[in-house]
Amino acid sequence: MSDLTDLYQQVILDHNRRPRNRGKLPTANRVAHGDNPTCGDQCSVYIRLEGDRIAEIGFDGSGCAISQASASLMTTQLKGKTAAEAQALFDNFHHIVTTGEAPEEISDVAAFAGVHSFPARIKCATLGWHAALNALKSEPTDASTE
Amino acid sequence: MSDLTDLYQQVILDHNRRPRNRGKLPTANRVAHGDNPTCGDQCSVYIRLEGDRIAEIGFDGSGCAISQASASLMTTQLKGKTAAEAQALFDNFHHIVTTGEAPEEISDVAAFAGVHSFPARIKCATLGWHAALNALKSEPTDASTE
Amino acid sequence: MSTPDWAALRADFPTLHQDVNGKALVYLDSAATAQKPRVVLDALQDFYLNHNANVHRGLHALSMRATDSYEAARLRTAKFVGAADPAEIVFTRGTTESINLVASSWGAANLKKGDVVLITEMEHHSNLVPWQQIALRTGATLRYVPVVGSDAELGLDLDALDRLLTPEVKLFAFGHGSNTLGIVNDAADLCARARKVGAITVVDAAQTIGHQPVDVRAIGCDFLAFSGHKMAGPTGIGGLYGRKALLDAMPPYQLGGGMISVVDFFETKFKPSPERFEAGTPNVADAVALVAAMDYLDAVGREAIAAHDRELAAYAATALAELPGIRILGPRPGQPRAGLVSFALKDAHAHDVVTFADQDGIALRGGHHCNQPLMKKLGLPSSTRASFYLYNTREEVDRLIVSLRRIVKFFSGV
Amino acid sequence: MSTPDWAALRADFPTLHQDVNGKALVYLDSAATAQKPRVVLDALQDFYLNHNANVHRGLHALSMRATDSYEAARLRTAKFVGAADPAEIVFTRGTTESINLVASSWGAANLKKGDVVLITEMEHHSNLVPWQQIALRTGATLRYVPVVGSDAELGLDLDALDRLLTPEVKLFAFGHGSNTLGIVNDAADLCARARKVGAITVVDAAQTIGHQPVDVRAIGCDFLAFSGHKMAGPTGIGGLYGRKALLDAMPPYQLGGGMISVVDFFETKFKPSPERFEAGTPNVADAVALVAAMDYLDAVGREAIAAHDRELAAYAATALAELPGIRILGPRPGQPRAGLVSFALKDAHAHDVVTFADQDGIALRGGHHCNQPLMKKLGLPSSTRASFYLYNTREEVDRLIVSLRRIVKFFSGV
Numbered sequence A, B: 001m002s003d004l005t006d007l008y009q010q011v012i013l014d015h016n017r018r019p020r021n022r023g024k025l026p027t028a029n030r031v032a033h034g035d036n037p038t039c040g041d042q043c044s045v046y047i048r049l050e051g052d053r054i055a056e057i058g059f060d061g062s063g064c065a066i067s068q069a070s071a072s073l074m075t076t077q078l079k080g081k082t083a084a085e086a087q088a089l090f091d092n093f094h095h096i097v098t099t100g101e102a103p104e105e106i107s108d109v110a111a112f113a114g115v116h117s118f119p120a121r122i123k124c125a126t127l128g129w130h131a132a133l134n135a136l137k138s139e140p141t142d143a144s145t146e
Numbered sequence C, D: 001m002s003t004p005d006w007a008a009l010r011a012d013f014p015t016l017h018q019d020v021n022g023k024a025l026v027y028l029d030s031a032a033t034a035q036k037p038r039v040v041l042d043a044l045q046d047f048y049l050n051h052n053a054n055v056h057r058g059l060h061a062l063s064m065r066a067t068d069s070y071e072a073a074r075l076r077t078a079k080f081v082g083a084a085d086p087a088e089i090v091f092t093r094g095t096t097e098s099i100n101l102v103a104s105s106w107g108a109a110n111l112k113k114g115d116v117v118l119i120t121e122m123e124h125h126s127n128l129v130p131w132q133q134i135a136l137r138t139g140a141t142l143r144y145v146p147v148v149g150s151d152a153e154l155g156l157d158l159d160a161l162d163r164l165l166t167p168e169v170k171l172f173a174f175g176h177g178s179n180t181l182g183i184v185n186d187a188a189d190l191c192a193r194a195r196k197v198g199a200i201t202v203v204d205a206a207q208t209i210g211h212q213p214v215d216v217r218a219i220g221c222d223f224l225a226f227s228g229h230k231m232a233g234p235t236g237i238g239g240l241y242g243r244k245a246l247l248d249a250m251p252p253y254q255l256g257g258g259m260i261s262v263v264d265f266f267e268t269k270f271k272p273s274p275e276r277f278e279a280g281t282p283n284v285a286d287a288v289a290l291v292a293a294m295d296y297l298d299a300v301g302r303e304a305i306a307a308h309d310r311e312l313a314a315y316a317a318t319a320l321a322e323l324p325g326i327r328i329l330g331p332r333p334g335q336p337r338a339g340l341v342s343f344a345l346k347d348a349h350a351h352d353v354v355t356f357a358d359q360d361g362i363a364l365r366g367g368h369h370c371n372q373p374l375m376k377k378l379g380l381p382s383s384t385r386a387s388f389y390l391y392n393t394r395e396e397v398d399r400l401i402v403s404l405r406r407i408v409k410f411f412s413g414v
């Protein structure tokens, strides 16, 4: 199962078992939902934007280990970032999961390099990211009435 | 071309070239139209029924040699007959074209025995007959207003 | 009836004999599509090599042979489903197209506000969305027969069915076999109930046609839809059985060559069924190859196949039950199980299960199985399905269980 | 570009090498359906033997391979017709289904009383009846561009076209190549004229796609329909090119698995194109085998094929002209002829001609060629058609002429 431990690295299993920032964010003012109709994976991302920075971020939904771990990791990466920085981080992540080329520095996102050998799973790995980017582009919502 | 001269016997070629009773019958009181959508063959049969007998009969339309000759021969056979007799003659004809079993007595209808080796052409051979039987079953028409 | 030699039959399916990820393939996805015996591929080749021509409008030798083969396929299909008249068989691309044909043609012509279309909560999207949308279009009301019971004792609520079967119900459509729950419904009983209120019945036989005897007259349905590719036949061909009187009264579906009687610039007369519903060049080669599949299945015996598939599914269900944190879906005791079993593991999501099993050479399916509303109702975003056919073995089930044990261990981290 | 070795290519088509009625087969019915090169049959076998699985929803190895092959077929088809985006290709059963899809989906959503649907008098029933019936259903007016000229100088009346192209014209559908007249219309010119009034254009490329280069961007059409079986591919598969913006704005056609995004009991969200238009299990194997046909045709070169077919048709037309009492249909001088020639003999009806020729091993087609209104207008209840493809030879045309001479002699009785 060498390929599989490439895919399901410890970082991923850990984020899957103990997701960070999981749950709806009551104070969110940006929300977006993503789904993968092929497999039924769902992911909602809740963001509280203060100025142009992500002050708080959370997610919920259901899906495979890859999609859940990636969403969890994504929230840890995006906190405190601007929309432009978030886009850059996604571009980097997307490069990793589609090419398998991990960055030099050791980082948690490098754990997702194994995804590139499982092309059908790339959509899983990017689901939460897409939702987050869509949330950043969305109209402000009044979280309290949501 | 032995098979073909079986199919296109002299009788058939003759009826095809010099069709009997061809043309619309102005005095007809029974009319029906038949077509073979597969090949576009058309045949209309016009009958003047007097009492229960076919006093006059004519046909027109267009189609292959088999359909035209068979319609022509049909008109010569049905003249003077009742509906029941017409049905019996058709049953006999249908038997000939589907089985190739020609009757003992020499007759013009026997010329159609060769059709049975060309199953796709059976519909051609029976087109006029079907139209005639339908005409006999149809409501009386006032020929003059037709 | 002597028992088929299953091991020998397995040799008839060349696709099975390959390695996947370095392991011998264990194909447990026949509910999605079945593998084909060599005779089907041979029939396909034979048609193209020797008889290929367009049908119906041709009088040359190849065209007559192609037409005869195509109509012989219709006759064989009629016999396979127990229809009295080959004109009651319309060839389509598959179950989905067959159901769309009925919904579009019969539905649009017959449904109106105040009418009820009844289906069940266990329908595949292909037997759900067409009815949902034609109801929206015609103003008819769509109602569902509920699925009730706990995970391993699921079934239609027959009392609710009888209450729902009011005289307003114009049509009742249901799946003969559920591709998610592994339930085989008693189609004859359901049709008899619906007939009492005069409802037209539509049976989705996608999951049963190749796995057990199916007889439209014994069932007493008005329409029955099926796919060739799930019954060991080629992709791209399937059929619709429809009672002749109903078919002949229905407006055409697709329009074009082959289904017309007379075309004028501004009006058209259509042929009677089945031609009326087969516009354009039909999928002749695949219809002809479907005959080989039907002959093959009947030679093995569909009773025997049903028993074999069911036995494997029961064997698998029993072994699966030992896995920690598993939810197994299935019919209530006494109701026949189709040759498949769906389950969900607490610690491992269906997609992870499928990816893991695939590394062990085992082909499973995970997801919503085209059954989203039901899965939502059951509180399962997805499940994993192992489905069996005549070529599967107990040893393959054993390999599945070993693989699943490893998966559970990996994800639960113990 | 070197000239293909036509005789060598002929060896690639095993079906041709058989005797019919004791004579070597001369297959002159490729406009109805083409014969298949061995590579196409091999591709079909290869798919079933090695990769057979259902697509899209599967994550196991076979299913991923099947999905990849299917999407690669879409990409290849896009390239074959010159589309920029594979999402602009919808797989269908063939031309007829493709046109029905546009008429039902785009037509029902966009046409209303006061609108005009424009087609031509030379349309195949498959590009006529769908428009006629959607016009009847929506209240739109159907108008025809007349076919004018004498038998051997037929063509569309382009002045009439320009007069007919009023701003009310919402859609203009026409055949690229006529299967009866052997005319190839200047599709780019026709589309340019229609675009001036803002009409959507639909090109029926059934007769051209496998016989000459076809490029949707050069033509500038909105939709283009074609059949695999007429371009050396398998039966049961074909395609629709549609401009992405149009496709995405259209309601779905058939409904079911594979084309949905979210299904609830009472509402459904659909996927974008092309999935939106491919409900149910697609004809994966035949789509994959179609790739082999496209590769084959492009390796030979569609320019070369066009020249070859046209040359044979012209050769045949010249020889046919010598027969007494013959009427030959064809394009006016200067307009390209497709690789076929239709004719009528005074003394011998088309069906008799076909039956006779068949006894000589020659496969012809006789009848109305799914073109009843035009045939009626031309005063021809039926015609005989010889159609050519890359595997036909001058020697075969010579055999046709010898046979036809005998037929004329037999029926004229001289």
Ligand SMILES: Cc1ncc(COP(=O)(O)O)c(C=O)c1O
Binding pocket: C257, C279, C280, C281, C282, D031, D032, D093, D094, D095, D096, D097, D124, D126, D127, D175, D177, D178, D179, D204, D206, D207, D227, D370
């Ligand atoms: C010009 C034309 N259009 C449409 C069609 C219909 O194609 P198909 O029967 O493959 O759907 C044909 C072939 O019969 C044709 O020649």
Ligand SMILES: Cc1ncc(COP(=O)(O)O)c(C=O)c1O
Binding pocket: C031, C032, C093, C094, C095, C096, C097, C124, C126, C127, C175, C177, C178, C179, C204, C206, C207, C227, C370, D257, D279, D280, D281, D282
């Ligand atoms: C119960 C059921 N109905 C309908 C379908 C649709 O069949 P197809 O995709 O062959 O049209 C399927 C298979 O996916 C099925 O399992």
